[in-house]
Amino acid sequence: MGITAKRLAVSFACCLMSFLTCEGTSEKGNASLLHFTHSLYNATIYENSPPKTYVESYVKMGIYMTDPAWDIKYKIASGDTSGLFKAEDFIIGDFCFLRIRTRSGYTDQLNREFKDKYMLIIQAMEKTFAYEAWVKVLIHILDRNDLKPLFSPPSYKVTIKEDTPLKTTIAVVSATDADIGQNAEFYYALNTRSPLFTVHPTTGAIMTAMKLNATHRGKQQLKVLAVDRMRKISEGNGFGNLASLTVQIEASVMNPPVIVSVTMRPSDSTEDILYATLSVESDGSGSEVDSVDIVGGDERGYFKSIRSYIGSNEFMIVSTKEINWNDNPLGFNLSLQAKDKNKPPLLSQIVVIQIPPSKYTFAQFEKDEYQVQLSEFAPPGTHVVLVQITPVLPNLKYILKPNSDSTSFKINPQTGLITTDKTIDFQEQSHFELKVTTSYSQASVTVIVDVIDCNNHPPSFTQSSYHNTFDENLPSGTSVLSVKATDSDSGENGFITYTIANQKAVPFVIDPFSGVISTTKLMDYELMQRLYHLRVWASDSGSPFRHQTEVYVSLILNNLNDNAPVFEKINCNGSIPWDLPIGHSVVTMSAIDVDELQHIKYEIMSGNERQLFDLDSVSGVISLRAPLRDFYAELPTSHTLKITATDGNNYAFPTWINITVVNQNTAVYFHCEQTGVLQEVAKTIIHFIDSQSPEQNLDEESTLNTHLINHHAPQFDDTFPRSIDVLETIPVNSTITQLTAIDNDTGFNGKMVYVISSGNEDSCFHIDTETGLLLVFSPFDHERTSCYILNITVYDLGTPQKSSWKLLAVNILDANDNAPVFLQSTYLVTIPEDIKTGATITVVKAKDADTNDNGRVKYSFLAPTDKFAINSLTGEVVVTAPLDMELWPQYVLKIEARDQPHLDHQLFAIADLVISLEDVNDNSPQCIPALNKVKVPEDLPVGTTLLFLDAFDPDSISGAELTYSLFDDSENTFHLNQLTGALILENELDYEKRDFYNLSVKVSDGGKPRYHSSVCHVEIKVLDVNENLHPPCFDSFVYEGSVEENSPEGTSVMRVIAQDGTIFTTGPLDRESNSHYWLTVLAVDLGSVPLSSVVEIYIEVTDINDNPPQMSSPVFYSSVMENSRANTSVLQLEATDPDSGSQGKLTFHIVNGNHQDFFAINPDTGKE
Helix, strand or coil, rough: CCCCHHHHCCCCCCCHHHHHHECCCCCCCCCCCCCCCCCCEEEEEECCCCCCCEEEEECCCEEEECCCCEEEEEEEEEEECCCEEEEEEECHHHHHHHHEEECCCCCCCCCCCCEEEEEEEEEEEEECEEHHHHHHHHEEEEEECCCEEEEEEEEEEEEECCCCCCCCCEEEEEEECCCCCHHHHHEEECCCCCCCCCECCCCCEECCCCCCCCCCCCCEEEEEEEEEEHHHHHHCCCCEEEEEEEEEEEECCCCCCCEEEEEECCCCCCCCCCCEEEEEECCCCCCCEEEEEEECCCCCEEEEEECCCCCCEEEEEEEEECCCCCCCCCCCCEEEEEEEECCCCCCCCCCEEEEEHHHHHHHHCCCEEEEEEEEEECCCCCCEEEEEEEECCCCCEEEECCCHHHHHHHCCCCCCCCEEECCCCCCCCCCCEEEEEECCCCCCCEEEEEEEEEEEECCEEECCCCEEEEECCCCCCCCECCCCCECCCCCHHHCCEEEECHHHHEEECCCCCCCCEEEEECCCCCCCCCCCEEEEEEECCCCCCCCCEEEEEEEEECCCCCCCCCCCEEEEEEEEECCCCCEEEEECCCCCCCCHHHHHHHEEEECCCEEEEEEECCCCEEECCCCCCCCCCCCEEEEEEEEECCCCCCCCCCEEEEEEECCCCCCCCEEECCCCCHHHHHHHHHHHHHHHHHHHHHHHHHHHHHHHHHCCCEECCCCCCCEEECCCCCCCCCCEEEEEEECCCCCCCCCEEEEEEEEECCEEEEEEECCCCCECCCCCCCCCCCCCEEEEEECCCCCCCCCCEEEEEEEEEEECCCEEEECCCEEECCCCCCCCCCCCCEEECCCCCCCHHHEEEEECCEEEEEEEEEEECCCCCEEECCCCCCCCEEEEEEEEECCCCCCCCCCCEEEEEEEEEEEECCCCECCCCEEEEEEEEECCCCCECCCCCCCCCCCCCCCCCCCEEECCCCCEEEECCCCCCEEEEECCCCCCCCEEEEEEEEEEEECCCCCEEEEEEEEEEECCCCCCCCCCCCCCEEEEEEEECCCCCEEEEEECCCCCCEECCCCCCCCCCCCCEEEEEEEEECCCCCCEEEEEEEEEEECCCCCCCCCCCCCCCCCCCCCCCCCCCEEEEEEEECCCHHHCCCCCCCCCCCHHHHHHHCCCCCEC
């Protein structure tokens, strides 16, 4: 034991002494002369002490004898009713000790459990002077280890579950020992070791020594022993008492994991993928949460559950692909179930969460119904109405639902602009009902289009041309033909009147309302025009211009057979030779019929009775029929033929042909009179031909077409621009430019309408149909379309309709009107914690639809971090410092993407980057603490679990449980459970042989492919147990010794024996100051509970001649009469010497001042 321990032990004993003595004034008698050192003494004696055993006190009990003549005796005045004690006196030096002992031969033994203290009244009597004194002595009965510990109750029964964790207290056994102090101390131990359980040696707590499982089900019988510590020390066997403990291990009713909270996150955009976060608890399952599964409500796999980060019990419900909300307009009712890592796993109750439909699902058209009016004049491509969904859906497409009404219209799927696809005709259909839906939303809207009737239809004749004939000679006013026209327009627009539009006069008139054409004069085929081409106009009464339609009417004058043929030549005279051959032509007769209706036939009326001549009835050729030579002599020389011509109805006036037969070899010769009929017929023919002259008709047609025929197509004028630059932020309805075209036609033929035929796919433009003013119809977006090539078409309203077109380039100039947009609002990245510095973990990307610097994006972190860096240009996120999942498992970084315009203000977007670290086996397991310090009494029973080593592996993927191994216990004093870390005492400890152990423990994880391990230490300090069981014992209760005064410091005075103790002087002694000393010597052992004894030491200081004599006064004054005789007493000197050996041995001498020897001093008495 060190100095400090010794001091502590002495201090303890001194405190005990202070407790055992009390100050008071309980004495009786003459207290001024005879009194005890204390009014109350505390004394002790062990129970069951044999006769003549003295009580012990840490202070001297008794009386100081101030007078050596005193004769003091002690007796017990009261308090000892059983006569157990006797009082005795014992004198040492100047002190009369009071000693109390048990009587000899007493039968009643001291039993502390029966009575633990006695209060005795002690009387002290002095016989010589009859003094008395009284004192109280309180005798404490000290305990002896005479009883065993007893369990109460003697048996225990407990039921536990098979999944009870390691180090769980399952029961507490309790034993008591009626002894006190060390004698009442005992240990709990298992009578037979159990691998499953251990008992705490002092509390009796029964704990699990390993993690239980299903294989341990059933009853486990344990015997718990109460080991009496003092008996074990004194007898080597502390067997006390046994208690039985029945442990029933039942199958555990493990509670499945519980989904304790669900937080819904509304989706603000189509890019959002996080819909809910949920928290799972698994305290009752005995295992970690493995996963959260979607077990229902997501047949198409739109969602999945992911852990927020490694080791977290928070899970996120995210979408895995774009959700078609059209198919799921009511949202999703997802059934979620948590699963733990037990085998088989335990499943939580199903929790249903409602993922509401996207706000875009409830998007509606701006109006419940659209009603518009449309002019019939609207050319194809005319704006009808713009239908729009609100809120605006990304990538939305508008759909015109097909029906019978939709064929005349088309819709821009991106903008919702409905335009005409063809010309609309009020008369064909004046009311349309269109149905518009969208690609995302279930919303639909009806568009009602009412067509406004316009004068867009010219009258239409029932025939493309009219043809008829009529007879000549009809009276004036005779109807020769009726024309009919219709007009599809209504009202005035459809009211028709007729006129004959020929520029030259014609012998006809038309009824303006009925269309009946009549003659205005008597018609003569032979004298008048036989073919008439009439131009008949049908005109409506519409505005702003009348529509007029022309039809060609062909009237042919029929020739009646009202004229007889007329010979061209009459009264012909001629001659023929008599030898003229048969068949030879004599003369040809020709007749003309101005009617020209039938072929003319010729016949000989008379003069050919002999049949000499033949007349061809068709050609009019008269030829010789019979030879003249044979009858030349007989026949007359002259012949007269009467000839006529007929057209079948009428006969020509006859003519005569006189034929004279002359000599042979004479030529045939005839001379006739001309009638002039041929010239008259020629004139008539020329007149007819002139009336049908093409040049005349062409001039007339040209004159008429100037108004009726749509000769000219409209043409844009020279101010038409080739291209226009427009800023994309120009307001809606702003004027872009005025487009102008001209048409040289008149009326509807020159009336123009403008339309954008193509290039307006985004429906950003609108052109005023009538004025050609080009306007902004909807906002531009340079990023969507930077240039439009518009086909501007201008139509006239003529028939047939004509048009022309030009291309107009509209350049949309960029403005910084688009903020950057991240491709994802949240980036989820999982990386291993041992990723190399400088590695790229992800690339964030933000798109800015603007161009050039307006669309150039720079990336940055909103908050500084020393772990990651982001490339400002590429968005690459790299690791810049080592990561440690155990210190920081997840990082949530906010990334800003900001554009870089030169002039406009900057726009930006922010996205979250959630970086979860994936655990790798990069940490060695660590003991907690790294150094375990244990104090173990040396008498602890073998098999006691000293401690459970706790180790922690920060890694979550280390595999199997940690294993422990002890590798420097060569004496096999201890055993370390490989799996539980329980350090068990295997052999008895002995403080005197070895009081300290330093054990090294290796802790290994189960990581693969390589494991990690570390070494921790256990310091075991063996505590000494006071194995002598008795306090130090002196041979006598008092010792007497002596030492010379002035002995040097450290002089050995005497030796007292309890455990070698030597009394030394600590300073100079002076008997003259203190002739004796009473010392109380305390002997304290080094037990864990210190025991002590005291003994009184009387030390007398022996005298040496170390003090010179001292005069009673330093100066004596005296006088003497002169002349006094010799031997006269002048002065009595007195001197003393403190040394006891000089008493009566002092001598006096005059040393100086008596030069004349006048004085003398008695050397013995000092009388001068």
